[in-house]
Amino acid sequence: MKNTIEARLSFSYKGEDFNLTSEIDLDALMTQDSEVPDIYSVLARENNIDTYSYLYEVMTSYEITYHNTSKKAASCLTGNDFDFSKFRILWQEQLDTQVIEDIANKHLNIADLTQHPKIKTALLEALKHGRKITNVP
Numbered sequence: 001m002k003n004t005i006e007a008r009l010s011f012s013y014k015g016e017d018f019n020l021t022s023e024i025d026l027d028a029l030m031t032q033d034s035e036v037p038d039i040y041s042v043l044a045r046e047n048n049i050d051t052y053s054y055l056y057e058v059m060t061s062y063e064i065t066y067h068n069t070s071k072k073a074a075s076c077l078t079g080n081d082f083d084f085s086k087f088r089i090l091w092q093e094q095l096d097t098q099v100i101e102d103i104a105n106k107h108l109n110i111a112d113l114t115q116h117p118k119i120k121t122a123l124l125e126a127l128k129h130g131r132k133i134t135n136v137p
Contacts, residue, residue, distance in 0.1 A: 002025065002027060002070065003025075003026040003027050003070045003072050003073050003087075003091065004023050004024060004025055004026060004068075004069070004070045004073070005023075005024050005026060005066050005067070005068065005069045005070070005073050005077070005082060006021060006022070006023050006024070006066065006067045006068040006069075007020075007021070007022050007024050007039050007042070007043060007064050007065075007066055008020065008021050008064065008065050008066075008067060009040075009043055009059065009062055009063075009064045009065070010062070011058065011059060011061075011062040013055050013058050013059075018047075018059070020043045020046075020047045020059075022039075022042055022043050022046045022047075024039065024042060026070070026073055026087060026091070027091070029084075030087075030088055030091045030092075036084050036085065037084060039064055040056070040059060040060045040064070043059070043064070044056050044059065063080075065080035066080055066081065066082040067080070069082075072087075072090060072091070072094065073087055075090070076090070096124060096127055096128075097113075097124075099127060100113065100120065100123035100124060100127060101113055103123060104116070104119060104120075104123060
C-alpha cells in the first residue's frame with residue numbers, strides 16, 4: 001500500500017495569492033538520507049518555483065499543513081502537523097516485518113508470523129543485530 005499525505009501551503013507575494021498543494025509519496029521520501037524531508041522544496045518544484053528565488057524565501061516563512069493521509073500515516077498526523085520522525089520509525093518497522101515474513105515463509109513455511117510471536121521476535125532481533133554489526137541504519 002502506498003503511503004501518501006497531502007501538503008498544503010497558502011501565502012501571498014507581491015499581491016498574488018498562492019495556494020500550493022502536493023500529494024507527497026512518503027515511501028519515496030523515506031528512502032532519502034535526510035531525517036526530516038524538505039517539503040518546501042517539493043512544493044516549490046511541483047509548482048515551478050525556483051528554490052533560489054525571493055518567492056521561495058517568502059514561501060518558507062509560512063507553515064505547511066498536512067491533510068488526507070494514507071492509513072499508516074494517519075497516526076503521525078496531529079491537527080495539521082505531521083511527525084516525519086515517527087512515520088520513519090513505523091515505515092522501517094513495516095519494511096522489517098515484510099523482510100522477516102518473507103524469510104519465515106521461505107525457510108520455515110510460516111505464512112503468518114502473528115501466530116508465532118517468538119519466531120517473529122527472534123527474526124526481528126537478528127535483523128537489527130545484523131544492521132548494527134554491518135553499520136547499516
